[in-house]
Amino acid sequence: MFCIFIFFCFWHLIDGVKIVTVMEGDSVTLNVIDKHRHEIHKRQLWIGPENTLIVKVFWLDEETYDIIYNDDDGIFRDRLQIDNQTGSLTISNIRTTDSGLYELHSSFFQRESFNVTVYTRLPIPVITRDSTCSSSSSESRCSLLCSVLNVSHVTLSWYKGISVLSSISVSDVISSVSLHLEVEYQDNNTYSCVLNNSFIDQTQHLDTELCQTHPDHVHCYSFTEAVIRLVVSAVVGVAAVAIVVYDIRSRRAEKKRRTSQSVPD
Structure with missing residues (x-):
């Protein structure tokens, strides 16, 4: 299902026009019928x-x-x-800009047409551990990201088996373009990321191996847990400031009391 085609050039006919599909960078031959070869003293365009x-x-002679x-x-x-026999x-080294209609015009109004479509080679998707956390993430799930660069007219998909x-x-x-996926740690199912046109x-x-162990430096929290932790941190911070302020005031009051006691009547 996910195999790259071995033959990158395909032909079929639609209304007498040969449809040719080829991969960028390959060579393609627009094959014509042999009878054109024997049209002596004729021309082909x-x-x-x-x-x-x-x-x-x-052609001057055979x-x-x-x-x-x-x-x-x-x-x-x-x-x-040009093949001098046919x-x-x-x-060669065909480009996406070479796509279009090609026609061979020969004598007696004979014509052969080829509609050539050149596809860009697709990059191989890259799967990495997702360093960001979503609201549904938890310590029991492995967060993954499948990414590709510089693409158009494609679909990126996550598969579990088929x-x-x-x-x-x-x-x-x-x-x-990236696509996120979460799986359980120690999940032995087969997962694939597929880019296709x-x-x-x-x-x-x-x-x-990517999702067999927990990363020590990544921990994801739910929204509620994150809010609770934020509130607790704020409370602890306010308490710490209050303790410091109280300590400073106490020290000043003690210093003032000692100074007043040391002054003679």
């Missing part, structure tokens, strides 16, 4: 996103051809290659 001409192929890469803006710099187009415990989805690009999952399993 590759049109990229935003209806931009990116490659021209001129062994002679001329390829012109039209990349004046440098978007595809050194990343395009005319198929390969894009059951979803909680999840959060983000659409816009966000610098950080519509194409791929990234999973981090909870290390069983």
Whole structure:
């Protein structure tokens, strides 16, 4: 369920358009049918996103051809290659900005279309002990935080086995997203934090050692307990001040009494 796809490029047809899904940084080949190869004295044009001409192929005979890469803006710099046997187009080190419609135009109005979607690689979630305390926390529960950085259009979820415990989805690009979880200490169930979009999952399993012992420096209090402790601390503080003031006044009174006794009549 949580496995990363082994093959990062997927194809299927919708209304004659080949749908191509690929992971950022990989290479993808837009395969065309072999009949284009035998169109002698004909030309083939590759049109990229935003209806931009990116490659021209001129066939003089079965062994002679001329390829012109039209990349004046440098978007595809050194990343395009035409197969001289079939005319198929390969894009290397593909980027998310390369997403869009690609079309091969050849003679007799023949056309092949490819809708390419490039997905960003997802980071692996990081699970840590949560140093903050929520109102439901107690000494018997381990507080965890699963976090990822710089993501968009993803869902972050906590799983217990194959059951979803909680999840959060983000659409816009966000610098950080986190999801909280509390488990019992010595809990031996399998917990996982999963980051996914519509194409791929990234999973981090909870290390069983992370919640086996209590941290000596972390103690969580309920709201009521916190208020009681605050009131007690305030009372103790007021009492301490009163004792100091009383001691100072007593010392002054004793000093004044001794001074008055030492003055001769």
